Amino acid sequence: MKNAVNRDILDELLKNGKEVYQGKYYMDGKYVKKDSPKSKRQVKPQETKLCQSIREACERCGAHDGMTFSFHTEFRDGDYVASMVAKVLVEEMGLKDITVAATSLGNAQEVIATYIEEGKIIGVQTSGVRGKIGEVISAGKLASPAIIRSHGGRPRAVEAGEVHIDIAFLAASTSDIFGNAKGVGGKNNCGSMGFAVHDSHYADHTVVITDTLVGFPNLPSSISAIDVDCVCVVDNIGDAAKISTKEARMTDNPRELMMAENVAKVIAATPYFKDGFSFQTGVGGPSLAVNRFLEKYMVDRNIRMSFALGGTSSAICELQDKGLVDHILDTQDFDQGAINHIFKHPNHHEIDLSEYANPANKGAYVNNLDFVVLSALEIDTSFNVNVITGSDGVLRGAPGGHPDTAAGSKCCIIVTPLTRGRMATVCDEVVTVATPGDCVDVLVTDYGIAVNPLRQDLIANLDEAGIPHVTIQELKEKAYELVGVPDKLDWEDKVIAVVESRDGTILDVVKQVKPFSF
Template sequence: MTRDQAFYSALTALDRQAYVPGENKRLYDKDPSSLKNRMERENKIVESLEKAVELSGLKDGMTISFHHHFRDGDHIVNMVVDTLARMGFRDLRLAPSSLSDVHAPLIQHIKNGVISHIETSGCRGALAKAISQGLMDDPMVFRSHGGRAAAIEEDEIHIDVAFLGASSCDPFGNANGYSREGEEKSMCGSMGYARVDAQYADTVIVLTDNIVGYPNVPFGISQRLVDYIVCVDDVGDASKIMTGATRFSTNPHDLMIAEATSNVIVHSGYFYDGFSLQTGSGGASLSVTRFLREAMIEKNIHASFALGGITGAMVKLLEEGLVRRLLDVQSFDLDAAQSLKNNRFHQQIDANYYANPYRRGAAVNQLDVVVLSALEVDTSFNVNVLTGSDGIIRGAVGGHPDTAAGAALSIVVCPLMRGRMPSVRDHVNTIVTPGDTVDVLVTDQGIAVNPRRPEVAERLEKAHLKVTPIEELARRAERITGKPDPLPFGDKIVGICTYRDGSVLDLIRNIT
């Protein structure tokens, strides 16, 4: 390096320092080894989960997080919490994006004091039943997907260590829910919820059963966010993580509801070339796609994008050119995951992009129409998707309140009764989505429009779709089923259902 006096005088004038080889210890030294060697030596892979936990600095009372993209096939949560219990941790706060049937072993860890608090979007199975019966001293806090993203971003949930399972990961941390290199053992498609944890957690540990060569492109989680990588035998049970294509319902109630819903969309005023759409994965709401497809072809209407949990049915519309783009925060079936992997117009998005209530551009705010399922709807259009008719926790908030609030037209679908249980009633057990964000209810026995949207009711009536007051639907259900006796709720609060901004919508009490 030849530098003269003039160079140094100029630097003094610029108030800058000259580069001195070896001076800045934070710089990496040049490493002449090959990429092959570096992947072997210089990687972020640690030999065991215990070692990664030690390196993370995890302490009693801290918050750990997980994602639920492996659904009921997930092995990560149980494996990690078992390990932490063995290592002697206590009073941990669990903040997974959701929980399901497979997480029943957490009951023991709650009883033993390893876990003292849980924040999640949903809970099912034996764990949910135990929580409903008063297992925990601290009530479980339920948040929507958008509400969780906002709470993490605003540091209401501070994640100390995120344990994120991945279908593939390279030695430096580029991770994804599929792999373009060889066959992944299991595939979950989009890792939309995990991406928020990766971005905001103090320490990020990726667990994978499939280490691939660098760089693992495209990636869902960037290497810059990942601290440690642990190889595990399997991240989950592939057959429970994903099944082929979600099958269309053959239940005649579902089909009646789906056809009526498609008609509502077509005549709602929001069915135009370039409209946007989200449908859920429930029986009726999934089948809407099939009826709507026919209407789109017939009237030569295309959707600019479809959002959300993506299913094979939506992928088919993309491939037929009826939908121009897919924004995918969660892939519901193998067809969706394959499409995410292979189609560049099928884009992986994170939960912040999807539904953060404080983001003006959040994708839910760009929705024209959303179709959502419900367990119960009351005569003020409040919706419950969290607690069953027996009062026991058995569902998930998911993106329900986010999309209902964001979409120009939110349509809730459910049968008027399920067996002897009326779905439309005077009061829901738990308010998950407030009625002022729900516009239309479609049941197998009639359509109701929220009085807040008289213009929608008018358009439907003009198209000769019969609109019934929601009170009449509730009365009709009660005439057939009888009036249910009040549930045996106790005095202990076992769950807090929050709205997108963290404010409390409803409380869940124990069932005795």
């Protein structure tokens, strides 16, 4: 069955009420009965929830074959906890048929790739899939298709009961002995724990893992003790220095800076750019750099941002410190500057993934967003964006908040160079649709700007401001002229991943690429 982005979705994937993507507002106003955890009552006075080891916590929480465990990735490439836990479950306890429910998967969790190859881990539900894990899944080694969701789609799926978490293992920078936990005050701080909070509410069992035990009560906390069964203390939960990876760098590439400047120009040309506007950037080089160009326009026109949303970097914190941003609503921190800033500034707030982007609650912040600036691995002439698979068809990306903010915002701007190496970024048809074209408004490249024809209002705004723009077809032609028409990928029949829209409908599938070799 074809969906609204023209992808064929096999009937076998449309079980248990699953539907195909039918446009960005298809689910609006429909009711959902939320799922809920099966929780252990604590009636007696308690002395402590401390366990001697992660294994003891696993046993107390009834770890078993066929279970689903979750973890968050606020520590990004510096996360130690997911691997520790996977090792205990698989190697120490010998469990099998395990499903992983992660906010992302990358090099820090590489051991999971091995367990997938060994058939111990048979299911993966995640936003990002990068590195070795992406390769083994792309090679067809996972027993069932990986389910890839956006940051808003994840809490939606948890609340819908499509992911029921048996045990959530949540790395926390500090915790007291009862599990009041947060991302600051420890020896390895991640700042916001917005990726972890929702799991603590919906998992049957929650284990807090920390390297810095503090006095009770550790308040205000991100994770409340009422949701925590066990607390484990380990030497190090992660390497906070690795949180800031190259994705979060501020670019000094002149081509990226030029694109960033053009993005700011586009923003300033729209009617949404007025006092009290709201804004989010992704972590790509040119996206982050938009902050610095936007500042000039804000000062010139004497306007302030009401809130900056999502993943947070020092750049936006500095804008707040200058008085240009009223509130930062922070789901994760990309660098030490942001980690040191959250909770220090009275209006730099932690929010969780449901507040951020869940399209099945009563109004996530993305639904109030004016502008979002996002990157892309590919974008096609229907404005569909791929941030999941490389041009070789291998899983190596993450939708993250991309589809959520694109759908919710009034003006979604994609910024990307026209080509990367020998690959066209703008193309006839993206390998994988992560964000549907009906959510994307403007494309800014190093070879020109294109506006989605659905947004004639924005076209008029750009014309009025004297900002030149072309059709996306012209940009694609230019890209093909520069690097050639991309070769068609050759796929096996096997579906190795399902890409869900933020509302739970099926947006696309990823098949196994052939011939595929490491």
